[in-house]
Amino acid sequence: MTDVTEASHEAPKMLIADDDPAIQRVLAERCMKMGFKVETANNGMRLLVKARQFQPDILIVDANMPVLDGLTVCTRLLDPGSKAVDVILITGYPTQDIAERCESLGLFFGPKGPDFWKNLRAALTEIFPKMADKINEVAAVSATVEIPLHPRVLVVDDDPNLVKFLSSRLGKYGLDTLHASDAVHGLRLALKQQPVAIVSNYKIADGNAFYLLHRLRSTPETGNVPVFVLSEQKIDGLTVQTLKREICGRPGAAQVLKKSFDSNELFEALQNYCSFVTGPATQSDGLAAQGASEKISAGASSLTRDNMASD
Numbered sequence: 308m309t310d311v312t313e314a315s316h317e318a319p320k321m322l323i324a325d326d327d328p329a330i331q332r333v334l335a336e337r338c339m340k341m342g343f344k345v346e347t348a349n350n351g352m353r354l355l356v357k358a359r360q361f362q363p364d365i366l367i368v369d370a371n372m373p374v375l376d377g378l379t380v381c382t383r384l385l386d387p388g389s390k391a392v393d394v395i396l397i398t399g400y401p402t403q404d405i406a407e408r409c410e411s412l413g414l415f416f417g418p419k420g421p422d423f424w425k426n427l428r429a430a431l432t433e434i435f436p437k438m439a440d441k442i443n444e445v446a447a448v449s450a451t452v453e454i455p456l457h458p459r460v461l462v463v464d465d466d467p468n469l470v471k472f473l474s475s476r477l478g479k480y481g482l483d484t485l486h487a488s489d490a491v492h493g494l495r496l497a498l499k500q501q502p503v504a505i506v507s508n509y510k511i512a513d514g515n516a517f518y519l520l521h522r523l524r525s526t527p528e529t530g531n532v533p534v535f536v537l538s539e540q541k542i543d544g545l546t547v548q549t550l551k552r553e554i555c556g557r558p559g560a561a562q563v564l565k566k567s568f569d570s571n572e573l574f575e576a577l578q579n580y581c582s583f584v585t586g587p588a589t590q591s592d593g594l595a596a597q598g599a600s601e602k603i604s605a606g607a608s609s610l611t612r613d614n615m616a617s618d
Contacts, residue, residue: 318344319435322363324354324380325397326372326581327458328532329501330419334367337452340445341431342438349580351375358384363392365434367417367427370398370405371481371582378408393434395427399456400481400584423454458581459500461485463493463507463519464537469566473506476570481584490514494522497529503581506573508566509538516550516560524554533561533580535573541565 321343325331328349335345346361348354352374358366368377375383377396394414398405401418409416415430417423428446432439460477462470465488474484485500487493489512497505505523509516516536523529536550542563550560562576574583 318342319364319438320344320346320361321365321367322346322348322354322357322361323367324348324351324357324372324377325367325369326350327369327455327501327503329459330369330454332501332528333449333452333454337445337449338367341442351377351380354380355383365431366392366394368394368396369582370396371400371584373579373582376582378405378412381412381414395430397423397427399458419454419456424450424452455483457481457483458503459483459485460577460581461487461493461496461500461502461505463487463490463505463511465489465512466508469568472568473570476574480574482581488512490519490522493519494529497523497532498526501528502532504561504577505532505534506577507534507536509536509542509563520550520559521554524557530557533558535576536560536563537566537573538563539566 319342321338323331323334323338323345324347325334326349331347331349335347339345343365346357346363348357350373354366354368354372354377355375358380366381368381370377377398381394381396394412395417396405396409396414397417397419399419401416406416415434417426417430424446428442431442431446435442458481460473460482462473462484464470464486470484470486474486477484482503485496485502487496491513493505493507493511496502505519507516507519511519516534520534523532523534542550547563550563552559561580562573564573564576577583
């Protein structure tokens with residue numbers, strides 16, 4: 308349990324790591340209202356760097372992230388001989404294996420889904436009992452706010468066959484698909500749902516990839532979401548450079564690819580921004596992990612702050 312002393316009057320520092328920008332934003336906003344000082348990271352490597360720099364009192368870490376997964380990062384930061392920092396591991400794929408690994412490391416466990424806020428509130432009030440009133444108040448108001456189980460990829464294309472193909476392939480890797488057939492609808496969905504990545508055809512109704520990129524980059528909520536542009540015809544080098552060029556200091560297209568039903572190149576690029584999970588958890592796995600999470604929530608984390616600085 309973390310002791311926030313009366314004398315310090317300092318807000319406890321929280322580091323939230325999740326590759327889903329929608330979850331990252333919702334958690335950051337509500338945890339700040341609870342009284343935490345919050346920083347965020349969107350993959351395991353950035354989590355490691357920020358953990359060393361920020362020296363958090365508590366980590367909320369997604370189990371599945373690109374580059375390094377959450378459990379691997381937690382293991383790398385483990386040092387039983389140093390001062391502890393509490394960890395809440397969250398996941399949209401709650402399996403018995405993850406639950407057992409959390410228990411072995413002494414982590415709090417919070418599966419995403421309908422009980423997410425209840426589990427998070429229970430963990431936070433146990434770790435920070437002096438903040439219980441404010442945590443309970445904000446968590447109660449947040450109970451109706453949806454926490455998506457899986458990262459979502461927005462596909463902007465009017466070709467139903469390609470959309471069906473990509474949706475099927477993405478689903479096998481544990482990702483959900485949003486679909487828009489034109490630029491205007493695509494922009495609205497991106498703003499509302501905040502997908503982890505966008506795959507857009509170069510030529511789309513109500514605009515093109517240039518139009519969509521400029522509109523996305525003009526809005527803070529979608530300013531950094533990676534955009535992958537597909538084209539049936541070969542695009543000349545100058546156009547590719549222009550698509551990839553920064554827009555108002557924000558990134559242009561992450562990659563420009565030939566439109567094809569061979570998705571290997573696209574999926575390899577996507578894995579740099581969102582985690583792929585093969586063999587998503589079955590319903591029975593989820594129920595088993597939910598039960599394990601109730602048992603796990605009584606234990607504090609053994610991850611350490613000193614090792615963050617030296618690793």
